[in-house]
Amino acid sequence: QFPRQCATVDALTRGECCPDLSPVVVPGSDRCGSSSGRGQCVQVTADSRPHGPQYMHDGRDDREQWPLRFFNRTCQCNRNFSGYNCGACRAGWSGPACDQQTQIVRRNLLDLSNEERNRFLRALQQAKNTIHPDIVIATRRREEILGPDGNTPQFENVSIYNYFVWSHYYSVRKTFLGPGQQSFGGIDFSHEGPAFLTWHRYHLLQLERDLQDMLQDPFFALPYWNFATGRNTCDICTDDLMGARSNFDTTLISQNSIFSQWRVLCEEIDDYDTLGTICNSTEGGPIRRNPAGNVARPMVQRLPEPQDVALCLEVGLFDTPPFYSNSTDSFRNTVEGYSDPSGKYNPAVRSLHNLAHLFLNGTGGQTHLSPNDPIFVLLHTFTDALFDEWLRRHNPDISIYPLENAPIGHNRRYNMVPFWPPVANNEMFVTAPGNLGYSYEVQWPTRALQVTEIITIAIVTALILVAIIFAAATCIVRARRNKDDLHQPLLTDQYQTYSDDYDSIPTPSHSMV
Numbered sequence: 321q322f323p324r325q326c327a328t329v330d331a332l333t334r335g336e337c338c339p340d341l342s343p344v345v346v347p348g349s350d351r352c353g354s355s356s357g358r359g360q361c362v363q364v365t366a367d368s369r370p371h372g373p374q375y376m377h378d379g380r381d382d383r384e385q386w387p388l389r390f391f392n393r394t395c396q397c398n399r400n401f402s403g404y405n406c407g408a409c410r411a412g413w414s415g416p417a418c419d420q421q422t423q424i425v426r427r428n429l430l431d432l433s434n435e436e437r438n439r440f441l442r443a444l445q446q447a448k449n450t451i452h453p454d455i456v457i458a459t460r461r462r463e464e465i466l467g468p469d470g471n472t473p474q475f476e477n478v479s480i481y482n483y484f485v486w487s488h489y490y491s492v493r494k495t496f497l498g499p500g501q502q503s504f505g506g507i508d509f510s511h512e513g514p515a516f517l518t519w520h521r522y523h524l525l526q527l528e529r530d531l532q533d534m535l536q537d538p539f540f541a542l543p544y545w546n547f548a549t550g551r552n553t554c555d556i557c558t559d560d561l562m563g564a565r566s567n568f569d570t571t572l573i574s575q576n577s578i579f580s581q582w583r584v585l586c587e588e589i590d591d592y593d594t595l596g597t598i599c600n601s602t603e604g605g606p607i608r609r610n611p612a613g614n615v616a617r618p619m620v621q622r623l624p625e626p627q628d629v630a631l632c633l634e635v636g637l638f639d640t641p642p643f644y645s646n647s648t649d650s651f652r653n654t655v656e657g658y659s660d661p662s663g664k665y666n667p668a669v670r671s672l673h674n675l676a677h678l679f680l681n682g683t684g685g686q687t688h689l690s691p692n693d694p695i696f697v698l699l700h701t702f703t704d705a706l707f708d709e710w711l712r713r714h715n716p717d718i719s720i721y722p723l724e725n726a727p728i729g730h731n732r733r734y735n736m737v738p739f740w741p742p743v744a745n746n747e748m749f750v751t752a753p754g755n756l757g758y759s760y761e762v763q764w765p766t767r768a769l770q771v772t773e774i775i776t777i778a779i780v781t782a783l784i785l786v787a788i789i790f791a792a793a794t795c796i797v798r799a800r801r802n803k804d805d806l807h808q809p810l811l812t813d814q815y816q817t818y819s820d821d822y823d824s825i826p827t828p829s830h831s832m833v
């Protein structure tokens with residue numbers, strides 16, 4: 321959420337988060353790397369357009385008009401520079417001057433070599449155990465952020481992976497309305513609206529960047545899990561990948577996997593909601609996962625099919641009013657999984673991304689916890705690959721992304737909560753290969769014909785055949801007639817004519833003779 325340098329009474333009181341880039345004698349003399357022309361400290365631009373009717377407690381939530389409740393000045397970086405102090409490069413650029421273009425390829429986890437798979441697992445393990453070098457998390461709402469004495473900022477260190485978990489939790493947490501009052505749950509800055517795809521795209525980019533920095537390898541790429549193979553099993557749930565099922569407790573991960581040792585963040589959701597606190601970096605119990613094991617909901621005991629992927633990519637509109645989880649004919653609501661794969665909204669349906677989450681049936685199936693299960697990363701890279709393929713095929717103009725009246729947090733120019741420095745939804749509404757420095761290696765399924773289409777094609781083919789036969793028969797009859805005409809003996813014709821005409825020839829008059 322916020323850079324360590326800005327988690328101070330002074331920065332919060334001034335509302336300014338513009339850290340120096342290089343260590344300086346006079347604090348503030350290299351804010352945003354201004355001495356080397358990398359950036360400058362500017363006023364934050366926050367979206368103030370109206371949001372949809374789902375949220376009606378304006379004024380009560382720190383995430384409104386993000387990040388203005390905390391800071392109103394931030395770094396704006398020049399050229400390809402980026403980051404909280406302009407010390408980094410924009411996605412897709414590298415080198416000391418950020419002028420070298422880089423492209424990385426996100427590949428299917430199952431297509432990686434053993435060496436590549438192990439490297440990915442080691443990176444996750446290291447990230448789970450390495451304190452984030454730059455970022456700290458708030459453990460209290462803005463009202464209480466300076467602590468009981470007004471001089472003790474309520475922030476904590478968090479590991480790189482747990483920051484990924486915490487950001488997701490913070491974006492979905494309920495609005496606290498006061499002691500003794502029920503927290504309001506009809507709010508979600510990262511789901512059930514157009515920002516679902518842009519938010520999760522940035523969430524992954526940020527983790528990928530953090531892992532690249534940790535590994536000092538700008539070419540490290542996150543892999544993906546193709547959850548729509550039609551096989552209905554978690555094919556990555558093996559001990560050499562994301563962990564098999566434990567033999568001792570079917571809802572746990574096998575002891576042979578490193579992930580059986582992982583402990584989850586943000587479990588105490590009832591406490592946060594009743595006390596008005598915020599999840600901190602304290603870990604709790606193990607990851608729970610029971611793929612296809614939800615006997616109470618047979619509908620989520622299966623995974624999506626390749627056909628579902630092919631169908632959703634044909635939905636032509638990005639999103640449709642009310643830009644919510646009941647939108648119909650919306651690509652976003654279809655890939656998110658609240659509509660059937662052809663785009664029709666149906667409250668009883670769970671498909672694609674949602675179905676993959678619910679199939680996991682455990683930590684990965686609950687929004688406030690799901691990134692604790694590292695399968696989340698792979699499930700979302702595949703969802704992002706679908707988004708990118710849709711952008712490539714439909715080449716939409718940004719004007720189709722709603723500027724206003726989307727649920728709070730989902731308008732085009734809303735800064736995505738709780739990322740820092742501020743980044744708006746529209747910045748992620750671009751094709752990844754040319755703009756964000758990565759691409760996907762995926763073989764997309766082609767769509768099988770539906771029954772109605774097969775019937776239509778059969779009828780049209782039959783009609784064409786009948787027309788051809790009719791035309792051919794007509795030609796043959798005509799040809800026969802012509803042929804018959806040609807073979808009539810000429811003399812007969814003449815005789816006929818003469819004899820026919822004979823009667824009309826006047827008989828010579830004797831008088832004339």
Ligand SMILES: O=C(O)c1cc2cc(O)c(O)cc2[nH]1
Binds near residue numbers: 675686
């Ligand atoms: O019930 C759903 O459709 C559902 C569960 C779930 C969990 C999760 O982490 C998500 O990101 C989405 C989601 N949808």
